[in-house]
Amino acid sequence: MASASESTNATGSAVRRPKAVRRRDELRRAVAAFRASGQTVGLVPTMGAVHAGHLSLVEACRTECDVTIATLFVNPTQFGPGEDFAQYPRPLDADLEAFGRHGVDLVFMPDTEEMYRPDHQTFIEVGGVSEAFEGEGRPGHFRGVATIVLKLLNVAAADIAYFGQKDYQQSLVIRRLVEDLDLPVQIRVCPIVRDPDGLAMSSRNVYLSGQERRQALALPESLARAEEQITAGERDADVIRQAMTEHLERAGLDVQYVALVDSGTMTSTHTVTGPTVALVAAKVGKTRLIDNRIIG
Ligand code: AMP
Secondary structure: OOOOEEEEOOOOOEEEEOEEEOOHHHHHHHHHHHHHOOOOEEEEEEOOOOOHHHHHHHHHHHHHOOEEEEEEOOOHHHOOOOOOOOOOOOOHHHHHHHHHHOOOOEEEOOOHHHHOOOOOOOOOOOOHHHOOOHHHHOOOHHHHHHHHHHHHHHHHOOOEEEEEHHHHHHHHHHHHHHHHOOOOOEEEEEOOOEOOOOOEOOHHHHHOOHHHHHHHOHHHHHHHHHHHHHHOOOOEHHHHHHHHHHHHHHOOOEEEEEEEEEOOOOOEOOEOOOOEEEEEEEEEOOEEEEEEEEEO
16 A cells, blocks of 8 residues: 555544645655555546545545556546536645545645646547537547547556446546457446435536536436436437426526437437436536436
């Protein structure tokens, strides 16, 4: 295990902080030492503003791997022009504390120049699964995601990497990347963690006013409705999507897409016959939120 340091938090109690490294070569050396001593290494990539969703990935990693490495990196290449890269929350101390409390052994927190040198010229394009929905609404987003995930996997040389179902399409893009490029890592996708009222946890929820947060509940509600309809025997995807869209619009949301897709390929479903994923993206005020539910 990596060495950790102790400090005190606002209430004066001792907090175990994981060892944190900023440079790729430091991470490589640490991972090489873990592996040389026969330990398995798990990786939990995050952009920080840590919440219980991120921590569920940490828990899953700790149950399977000897060493848990989390990353904190707000990846500029996955944000489009006009998106929230500059304002994305970066509560570094709280993140390190949260990771420490949950038993993360090592945090990799490079700055932008460490991951993208000024002469960086190589990007990864995943095809098919990345094209619709998030790929269409956020051009270049998955190119940035695939590039940073490949770079993190290369530097961390983990046995297993953990991602959330919250970003369902992203999880398929990453599985495709790993399979197509023969990467020697296993991918785990962990269930969505929700607040008690049903809203999927997201670092972007801090942008919501009280009123917007109530409106945002229409996302999980619309997914629950889709499941109810399917359970009741509805098979026509257009009928289900229409009901979901109406529910979101009634709550005052700006709907970006409402989709029912095949769970493995992200292709749109016309008639629900097998395992289906319902996905929604909508803006609540200025904040763009996504959510999904696996049905059947
Ligand atoms: P992010 O920091 O938003 O890039 O997320 C880092 C990882 O945490 C990604 O694999 C996300 O899918 C996952 N994640 C984010 N929110 C949740 C959530 N509510 N439940 C489970 N996993 C999540």
